[in-house]
Amino acid sequence: MKNNLSGNDAYAGSQLNGLVLLRVLIGWHFLYEGVSKLINPYWSSAAYLLDSKWIFSSLAKTIVSNPTLLGISDFVNMWGLTLVGASLLLGLFSRYSALVGMGFVILYYLFAPPFLGLEYSRPGEGSYIIVNKNLIEACALWVLYAFPTGHVIGLDRFFTK
Amino acid sequence: MSENNNMDRRELIKGLATVPVFGLFLVKLWQKMRRDAIKKSNILSNLVQENSAPAVIKSLSDSRHLNIGIIGYGGRGSHLVRGAGFATKGWTDTVAENAKKNKLDKQFETYMTQEDLNCSIKGVCDLFDVRANQGLDASKNEIRPGAKPRSTATRYLHYTELLANDEIDAVIVATPDHWHARIAMAAAKAGKHVYCEKGLTRTFDEAIALHDIVKETGITFQLGHQNRQVEANEKAKQIIRQGLLGKINLVELATNRNSPWGAWVWNIHPKGNAKTIDWDTFQEPSPNKFPFGEEALKRFFRWRCWFDYGTGLSGDLLSHDFDAINQIMDLGIPKYASSTGGIYFYKDGRDVPDVWNATFEYPDKDLTVLYSATLSSNEPRGNRIMGHDATMQMGGQSGGGSIHGFIVTADSESTQYKERLEQGIINTKYPIYTYSPGSKQIDGVTSATSRYFANKGLLYTYREGKRVDPTHLHIKDWLDSIRSGSQPKCNIDVALHEAVACHMATESYFQGRRIEWDPKKRALV
Structure with a gap:
């Protein structure tokens, strides 16, 4: 019974609390990242993309040099982050949004990975080699996908009856 | 019955447990937006009156075709001629190739989307054969913003011959500084409008003389400080x-x-x-x-x-x-x-x-x-x-x-x-x-x-x-001023400020003492 993740009491109390807390915190983070871009009429993904290094740098340049692609990139980022954030926070379709959110963060990681020898003009907020907060957040979202909680604490509960 | 009610309530609480967090998020977001708004209203953004003129003025290019002569087709001269809409085949090929290699290289696009200034390069004068031939090449290159060139340039060995061509309305002087005054003054006397590269002249006396001749003849004079077009x-x-x-x-x-x-x-x-x-x-x-x-x-x-x-x-x-x-x-x-x-x-x-x-x-x-x-x-x-x-x-x-x-x-x-x-x-x-x-x-x-x-x-x-080259805007400003009879942004009056200030400093370096400007006598003391 304990291993049946779709059950109501799949987790012990502290396990459940920890997972829900993780989901809410990541949801909050995504939501604000998205909303702050939505309310800033001047925000653009161009700056991040222009500073891209490694395998996706030429793709990044293609996006920046094409106004249509850049528009799509901006739109997907702003709304994607906002929706994933709200979904995780409220526990609505949260298993799928954990997966989508993981996709976002992995892309951010791959567009600017903290590898030795890659120098960024953007000032960093910490010190990283290979592992940075994006990678950790992606991993945490994987955990949330593997151990879903929306159906226990969250709006998913009303849909999984 | 009451047990069922309790069950339903527990269900509801569990389902909506994180909704208050969402509410808290919205409250905090609203607070932050308000705080930023107050902060913003107290910084310069609200103090600065947003009434600056657009960088590009209304186009006058349609009104009259102008024939231009270029005297000194070197590094700067070729850039100025590009600003007028003419580049050598070698240059357009190179930048087109660069744009293919690097999508962010917008030099070619910037050039090709320049406004067609409705002018021709009619005469080229350079003392170095290679450069003179490049100028001729630029005058006929069909890869340019706008239609094919109306006419191609003739090479002149001496600037006096170029100035004698009645078809030429205006000249760009991009020679070394020691030639500026002589050529610009001769051009003004010949009734040609002048775009002269900076520094205005090599000497103080030349600057005063050139200023007075431009004033006397009433030609449209522009000094080559493209910063005048920069919106910042x-x-x-x-x-x-x-x-x-x-x-x-x-x-x-x-x-x-x-x-x-x-x-x-x-x-x-x-x-x-x-x-x-x-x-x-x-x-x-x-x-x-x-x-x-x-x-x-x-x-x-x-x-x-x-x-x-x-x-x-x-x-x-x-x-x-x-x-x-x-x-x-x-x-x-x-x-x-x-x-x-x-x-x-x-x-x-x-x-x-x-x-x-x-x-x-x-x-x-x-x-x-x-x-x-x-x-x-x-x-x-x-x-x-x-x-x-x-x-x-x-x-x-x-x-x-x-x-x-x-x-x-x-x-x-x-x-x-x-x-x-x-x-x-x-x-x-x-x-x-x-x-x-x-x-x-x-x-x-x-x-x-x-x-x-x-x-x-x-x-x-x-x-x-779209990016715009200020040099192009500066040439355009000059040509539009010729057509409308108005003063360009770096006209001879402000050109004289620059020239006298620079010559005062140069003189001081030579003489090892402070130089004073006497505005009444228009002399350095």
């Missing part, structure tokens, strides 16, 4: 006029370069020889004469290194920064100038200094303008306008760093912003105004990262999808 300078002017920097007593202008190219050690063209270069004509107006040979070749291709042909840092680089600050602050000619310097790094036979500092005094304005230049350090000092209430840091016009816009930061001891500083609404660590080209954003509350990008001019540049 107009915005800076607006902010200073509104007194937002407080009383300004010191302005610091700087040039930092650190490469042989930046120090005018340009390539000697392999095809340059006694047959392809008209050396005698080149050195005709210069004080010292040299026979054709190795020294002559150096002097021909690296003329900026000698006072025989120009004025070194003064006419080449100070002139840009001086004109920019004159544009921003309407300074006019200083009362006093003094300068010192030396040849400290490039001991290659040049006679112009490579480290040079000049001060300009404006006693009636309670202002000193300081200019400091070195050709052996790339430290991006930029230009600073220091007021009692705030400082404006600008990128500078000549190798002064990568900031193409400017930032305004409040002074910790400011009187004007005292209350706001005390309340923490204004912080001296962050700009109260950031201007970055292509951006309409005026903001003091964006994140450190976006500020960083804004300062580098990286943000929004590609957003609008």
